[in-house]
Structure formats: C-alpha cells, structure tokens
Amino acid sequence: MKVLIVGGGKTLYFLCRNFAAKGYEVVIINRNHEECVQLARQLSATVICGDGSDARILKDAGAMGADAVLAITPNDQDNLVICQLASLKFDVPRTVALANDPDNAHVFEKLGVSAFSSTHIVSSLIEQRASLEQITNLLPVGEGRVNVTEIVLDVQSPVAGKLLRDVELPENALIAVVIRDNQPIVPRGANDLQAGDRLVLITLPENHGPVLRAFAGENNWRGKPFAGE
Amino acid sequence: MARAVKGTKMKNDRYIVIVGCGRLGSYLANQLSRDGNSVVVIDRNENTFHGLSPDFSGFRVEGDATQIAVLKEVKMREADTLIATTHEDNVNLMVAQVARKIFSVPHVLARVFDPNREGVYVQLGIDTICPTSVAADMFLRAVANGTTDEDGARS
Numbered sequence: 360m361k362v363l364i365v366g367g368g369k370t371l372y373f374l375c376r377n378f379a380a381k382g383y384e385v386v387i388i389n390r391n392h393e394e395c396v397q398l399a400r401q402l403s404a405t406v407i408c409g410d411g412s413d414a415r416i417l418k419d420a421g422a423m424g425a426d427a428v429l430a431i432t433p434n435d436q437d438n439l440v441i442c443q444l445a446s447l448k449f450d451v452p453r454t455v456a457l458a459n460d461p462d463n464a465h466v467f468e469k470l471g472v473s474a475f476s477s478t479h480i481v482s483s484l485i486e487q488r489a490s491l492e493q494i495t496n497l498l499p500v501g502e503g504r505v506n507v508t509e510i511v512l513d514v515q516s517p518v519a520g521k522l523l524r525d526v527e528l529p530e531n532a533l534i535a536v537v538i539r540d541n542q543p544i545v546p547r548g549a550n551d552l553q554a555g556d557r558l559v560l561i562t563l564p565e566n567h568g569p570v571l572r573a574f575a576g577e578n579n580w581r582g583k584p585f586a587g588e
Numbered sequence: 589m590a591r592a593v594k595g596t597k598m599k600n601d602r603y604i605v606i607v608g609c610g611r612l613g614s615y616l617a618n619q620l621s622r623d624g625n626s627v628v629v630i631d632r633n634e635n636t637f638h639g640l641s642p643d644f645s646g647f648r649v650e651g652d653a654t655q656i657a658v659l660k661e662v663k664m665r666e667a668d669t670l671i672a673t674t675h676e677d678n679v680n681l682m683v684a685q686v687a688r689k690i691f692s693v694p695h696v697l698a699r700v701f702d703p704n705r706e707g708v709y710v711q712l713g714i715d716t717i718c719p720t721s722v723a724a725d726m727f728l729r730a731v732a733n734g735t736t737d738e739d740g741a742r743s
Contacts, residue, residue: 412678414704436654436678439685440705447708462656470685 360384363420365411365441366431366457367394374429375402386420412440414448422449431457439463442472468502479503506562507535510574514554517576524548532570533561600624605667605693607631607653607683608674612699614639616671621646628662631674653683656690664691672698677705684714 361384364371371387375398378385385404388411389395395408409416411430422428428445430438435458442454458464458476467474483499498507512519518526523534523546537546538557544550552558562570600623606613609631618641621627627646630653631637637648651658653672664670670687672680677700684698700706700716709716 412705413702414708434654434678436676436682439682440678443712444705444708447711460655463654466656466686466690470689 360427361386361421361425362427362429363388363417363422363425363445363451364429364431365389365437366429366433367391367398368433370431372398372401374431375404379403386425388416388420412437412444414444417441417444417449422451425449425451427451427453427455429455433459435459435463435467438474439467439470439472442467443470446472465502504563506560506564506567508560508562508567508571510558510560510571512552512554512556512558512574515576516552516554516574518552518574519554521552522548523550523552526552526573528573529566529569531563531566535559535561602626602668603666604628604669604671605630605662605664605687607670607672607680609636609639609648610673610675611639613671613673616673617646618644630658630662654679656686659683659686659691664693667691667693669693669695670697672696674699677701681705681709681714681716684709684716685712688714 362378363386364374365388367389371389375385375387379402385402387398387402387404387406388409389398389406390408390410392408395406398404399406405420407416407420409419411417411432422445425445428442428451430441432438432441438456438458442456445451445454454472456467456472456474458467458474461476461479464474464476464479480499483503484497497509499505500507528534534546536559537544537550537552538559539553539555558574560570560574603626604620606617606627606629609617609629613629613631614636617627617629621644627644628649629637629640629646630649630651632650632652634650640648647662649658649662651661653659653674664687667687670684670693672683674680680698680700684696687693688696696714698709698714698716700709700718701720703718703721706716706718706721
C-alpha cells in the first residue's frame, strides 16, 4: 500500500509513524523546507518539498501509482485541489481531504471529494462521552447521518437477561453486533443479552438518545469507560 | 477563452460577485459597476477596498470566500455571475466550484495562473482564464507578426 500525505505538523508526523509501522510505503509532501528536513530525519518516509497542489510535485511524489492520497494541510482550498488533481489527473483510487472548516466537509462531499472534519469528530465524541460513560466508541458515518456506537451493558440495564426479540427498540435502530467474551456475534431474535456484553449499535442522530436510554437505563450512567481501544 | 471584451455589448442589470479585490478584481468591479450591474466584492483584507473608485456603487464584504457562510451572506444563490480573481489559484478554483455546484450560479469564471491546473478544471466544467497562457499567446503572436498591433496589446 502506497500512501501520499500532503501536510505537516504533529498530525502528519503521527499518521506517518502509524502507517510506516503497518508497513505502508509513505510519501510526504510539505512546503516548508525546514520541516521537510526534520521529517526526513525522524521518519522512514520519502519527503518531497513543494506545493502538493502542483501537478508536477504530485507526479514527482509518484502520485501515479499511489493507492491513497491524504490532504491534511491547514488550508481547505489546497486540500480540495490536491484531492481533485490526484483523482482526475493521476487516477488515485482513494483520496481524502481534511476540512478545517467543518462546513466544508459537506461542501467537499458535494464536489465529489471524501472529506472529514476533525472538529466535528472530536466534538461529537466529547458530547457523547460526557453524557454517557458507558459509550466506549462512537463513529459518525454517512456524513454524520448515522452513528455507530459501542456500549457496555451492566447489571442494571433494563435489557440484560432479555431475548433480543423481547427488547423494544425505537424506530431506525439496530443491534449490529454483540461481543461476549471477545466473541463477536451478529444477533438474531433468539439471542439473549447479558450484563457485560458489548453492543455495537447503529442509530440515527434523531433517535440516538432514546436508544441509548433503552439499553443503559434512565439514571444509570455507571460503566466501563473507554474500553476496547 | 482569451477573447478581448472591447466593444462587446453586455446586459447591464446583472448581479455579479467578485472574489478578490486586487488589481484585477478592483478593475473589474469598477468597470462592471459603472456599466450598471449590481456588484459585490469579497476580500479577506479590508485595505484592498481602497482600490475601488469613488463612484463604485456596489457592496464590499470583508471575509474569506472559502467559508460557505461568507458566500451565503452575499446571497450567492441569486448571483448571475461569479468571478474569482484572488492571487491564490486554489481559492479561485474552490470558490468557482462551490458557486457552480452548490449555489448553481449560471456563469462562473476563475483566474488560474498555473496552466497545468487549468486542464483539470476545464474537465470539471469551470471556465478558467489563465493569464500566463493569455500573455504567452499574445507575445508569441506579436513575435510572429513582428508587431504589437493585436487586439488587447497596447503600443
């Protein structure tokens, strides 16, 4: 897997370290000469100094054979153009742009570029974790229109000990997976739910609160926070 | 694309948004406003509005046009024409695409300096004007003819 990353700062550094550890081939494009020298010393990645939204630089960086291009510069306009050049000019199969302005995540998607907003992700994580300790993971998908949440059932949960078919779920909600003793099961109506089970739930933002209350109980937010990471 | 507008008659009641109030942006704003169009100029830097002539009758908006909130503020959806003239190619290309795809502005023009970048955006349906290619064309023609007696070239 060959990944081309345009940008700088700590995010880029830790991402590259992570990718390199997985054995990916990483190429970095950065405009700042000093930062390039630093990055080349610290990481086992190819570092190219230049403007990543310049087609010639992308070509030098080997965009033609890259599996993915990640644009995480602090300027949204650059991230958009980098991804568009990569996919239109160099046929890179997967490009992802950082939207610094959270509004732009939606804008980029409409312009045909996959985008994410770290502000958006962090704020929804904080919001959810602050209100519910039992939520161990939360992932907004489908541009934030669907939530994938992982929660742990405790003994006081109103659904503990019930069969799935007897659990009354609000509309548009699904128990996708039950993890018991590290064994993931895709549950059917005949499966039961027990205290200690970790559930992966699919919900919509509109019914997220009611669904979680149905599983965690009204006044019971005790649990095992942040497990499974 | 390098057509000179000299002498072409235009409808003069259009709503035109110009992004970037540098030499080109302010020149276009003054001219289009004088012709009777409603003009709004957006620039990140308030000082650039000094380039507008005293009889400029349009609006000045200080803000970053890559933020959709700023484009909503100038009622982009009602615009007939958007012209992106900032000195950053990528800003022009992004604003032009947002105007066309999200606000459905019928006529969108972007200045793009880098001829390499121009090709991709023609592919995306954005009209671009590349000053580098335009100037190069004129120089080449002038060299070939041994004269500067061309449309748009001044003696």
